[in-house]
Amino acid sequence: xxxxxxxxxxxxxxxxxxxxxxxxxxxxxxxxxxxxxxxxxxxxxxxxxxxxxxxxxxxxxxxxxxxxxxxxxxxxxxxxxxxxxxxxxxxxxxxxxxxxxxxxxxxxxxxxxxxxxxxxxxxxxxxxxxxxxxxxxxxxxxxxxxxxxxxxxxxxxxxxxxxxxxxxxxxxxxxxxxxxxxxxxxxxxxxxxxxxxxxxxxxxxxxxxxxxxxxxxx
Amino acid sequence: xxxxxxxxxxxxxxxxxxxxxxxxxxxxxxxxxxxxxxxxxxxxxxxxxxxxxxxxxxxxxxxxxxxxxxxxxxxxxxxxxxxxxxxxxxxxxxxxxxxxxxxxxxxxxxxxxxxxxxxxxxxxxxxxxxxxxxxxxxxxxxxxxxxxxxxxxxxxxxx
Numbered sequence: 001x002x003x004x005x006x007x008x009x010x011x012x013x014x015x016x017x018x019x020x021x022x023x024x025x026x027x028x029x030x031x032x033x034x035x036x037x038x039x040x041x042x043x044x045x046x047x048x049x050x051x052x053x054x055x056x057x058x059x060x061x062x063x064x065x066x067x068x069x070x071x072x073x074x075x076x077x078x079x080x081x082x083x084x085x086x087x088x089x090x091x092x093x094x095x096x097x098x099x100x101x102x103x104x105x106x107x108x109x110x111x112x113x114x115x116x117x118x119x120x121x122x123x124x125x126x127x128x129x130x131x132x133x134x135x136x137x138x139x140x141x142x143x144x145x146x147x148x149x150x151x152x153x154x155x156x157x158x159x160x161x162x163x164x165x166x167x168x169x170x171x172x173x174x175x176x177x178x179x180x181x182x183x184x185x186x187x188x189x190x191x192x193x194x195x196x197x198x199x200x201x202x203x204x205x206x207x208x209x210x211x212x213x214x215x216x217x218x
Numbered sequence: 219x220x221x222x223x224x225x226x227x228x229x230x231x232x233x234x235x236x237x238x239x240x241x242x243x244x245x246x247x248x249x250x251x252x253x254x255x256x257x258x259x260x261x262x263x264x265x266x267x268x269x270x271x272x273x274x275x276x277x278x279x280x281x282x283x284x285x286x287x288x289x290x291x292x293x294x295x296x297x298x299x300x301x302x303x304x305x306x307x308x309x310x311x312x313x314x315x316x317x318x319x320x321x322x323x324x325x326x327x328x329x330x331x332x333x334x335x336x337x338x339x340x341x342x343x344x345x346x347x348x349x350x351x352x353x354x355x356x357x358x359x360x361x362x363x364x365x366x367x368x369x370x371x372x373x374x375x376x377x
């Protein structure tokens with residue numbers, strides 16, 4: 001169940017000014033960002049690396065398997081992780097890596113932004129990515145513009161993390177779509193009930209006057 | 219009722235990215251695209267290697283071979299669109315969908331898989347323009363195959 005009377009309240013969203021992100025939207029500076037790239041195929045790793053180099057990244061650590069990725073996560077703080085969903089055969093895949101990462105308890109990496117990359121973005125795979133704690137799933141062939149857009153989105157929207165028995169990861173309710181079908185509302189969701197009107201409706205002239213710009217004569 | 223915790227962490231990535239300086243977004247994208255372009259020969263080789271692997275896997279009839287068909291198709295999707303083989307990539311994606319549905323439903327249609335592989339082979343060698351109606355007609359036919367596989371898989375699902 002999502003609802004609980006004694007659960008802590010979700011903090012209010014951080015304001016734009018609070019995070020000092022004024023530079024976002026025109027430029028990107030990844031020079032000081034520590035980035036983990038997880039990709040088992042050498043050529044695909046070259047593609048991924050060349051994209052991040054193009055974005056100006058200088059600290060990219062590479063892992064070709066689940067184990068290597070685990071070792072890097074345990075050894076240094078990361079600011080961003082880009083992980084292929086299909087890793088080595090007979091090993092845990094990228095979805096498992098995301099699930100492990102979110103429940104690893106490793107600070108601050110357990111909360112690091114994670115983008116899963118997949119050639120086959122069927123609705124089933126996208127749902128798996130969402131439910132294992134990834135911030136986004138991006139489809140191959142990788143388009144630099146799309147990847148950059150997603151990175152900027154993650155940077156601008158610092159999603160709250162949710163921890164419960166069934167899920168650990170960034171809050172999946174980040175769009176104004178209401179709770180999913182069959183899932184009860186959280187205590188901090190807005191009420192579905194609309195209150196009674198406290199004054200009469202505005203007539204059309206009043207609405208027009210409110211919306212029409214007027215020149216102020218001094 | 220299980221308890222739910224909400225955790226807010228500092229936005230490290232946002233602060234790093236927003237540091238004054240860095241690259242303009244359009245320059246960053248253009249540089250990344252130019253970097254990818256330099257990898258084109260290697261990516262074409264990956265597509266050809268995956269196609270070879272697909273042909274070999276399609277010639278066998280066991281579960282491992284079927285899984286390999288899916289994996290090789292995903293490899294082609296990852297590279298084809300980056301080295302000017304968009305149509306090949308589309309057929310490969312279609313094969314991903316088809317083989318995924320077959321694997322999930324415990325079905326397999328070797329002829330449908332072979333049709334995809336042959337089409338990719340032809341499109342790889344033919345110098346068809348991106349908006350070629352012939353290539354589009356072939357793609358539409360393959361999508362119809364996937365739709366039928368989806369219907370069959372739905373019928374075979376228990377309950």
